[in-house]
Amino acid sequence: MAVITIAVCDEIRKDAQKLYRQLSTLLLDAEILIYRSRQSLLDGLTEGHKICNVVFMGLDGENGKSLETVRAIRLRGNYIPVIMVAENEKFYKEAFEVFAFNYLTKPVESGELEHVLLPILTTCEREGGKALHFHYRTQVYTLQHNSLAYISSSLHNVTFHLTDGKKLSCRARLGDFAGQLSDSNFMRCHQSFCINLEKVNTLKKNSFVIGQTEIPISRAYLKTARKKYKDYLAEQKVCS
Structure with missing residues (x-):
């Protein structure tokens, strides 16, 4: 759409x-x-x-x-x-x-x-759902939040991992998108990863599983990440 x-x-x-x-x-x-x-x-x-x-x-x-x-x-x-x-x-x-x-x-x-x-x-x-916008070379990309599974960062490159398996990348830092991802179901769980809580299948001891991918939770984010995920699950249970 x-x-x-x-x-x-x-x-x-x-x-x-x-x-x-x-x-x-x-x-x-x-x-x-x-x-x-x-x-x-x-x-x-x-x-x-x-x-x-x-x-x-x-x-x-x-x-x-x-x-x-x-x-x-x-x-x-x-x-x-x-x-x-x-x-x-x-x-x-x-x-x-x-x-x-x-x-x-x-x-x-x-x-x-x-x-x-x-x-x-x-x-x-x-009006139509939260989205994230980024500019790369001559193009402006718009990604609906619900189409994103997680975001990774490495060496000043950010990669957007879509739920359909596709990937899009741009030159940036993960922190550059903090404003667009505030007040959403995205959560930073590692210096190099930001996940969409809606897409998490399992929470392990030190990682989240999204699809077939295991995403690490760093020690600095562990306590906050686990609490936020549990709060998210509790909220979904109440809504349902």
Whole structure:
């Protein structure tokens, strides 16, 4: 399931295709829909063809008809975030009068896209389940917490071990993700390991077992890790 669904509407075909490629590279698990005309976008949103988390709207250089499309969306009570993409800043003021989320000028850089999308990704996380985001090379990855079994670290490399057996890595330290993993079921049990309590099969004397993998608990974390796991089990029992 896609973490975020993005609509791209720009009647300049090459610009729409370029934006599609940039977004596909930045957000590998995003669902990206291209609308060939303003009317097709308006019809889709009005009739509920697809629920989108954000719209990238190309602005007309001549008369700003795209602004009227956004205004029509707003008049129907839809306040989906719309990011306006224009050749220049001519319609900057008018864009925010129709409650544009942001305003970008062409050519749009990937860094700009990443910056404006981060708060929207955070909102999608709150509404659709917790997720972890990380940047590696030219891509932004989004991993749902429930798809992660555990995270390991070695020599300034962090590896995310997914429940389906796949692995993703990036240059970082395990501590770099502490903020994103706070208030979750992830727990540090070793200098090099952070586990998802939801995925633990067994607690042994000095280790957790997740699937076929045995993950050590270091002496420094032993007391805290064992208590937190037992508290987690007790909480699950109460909930059930």
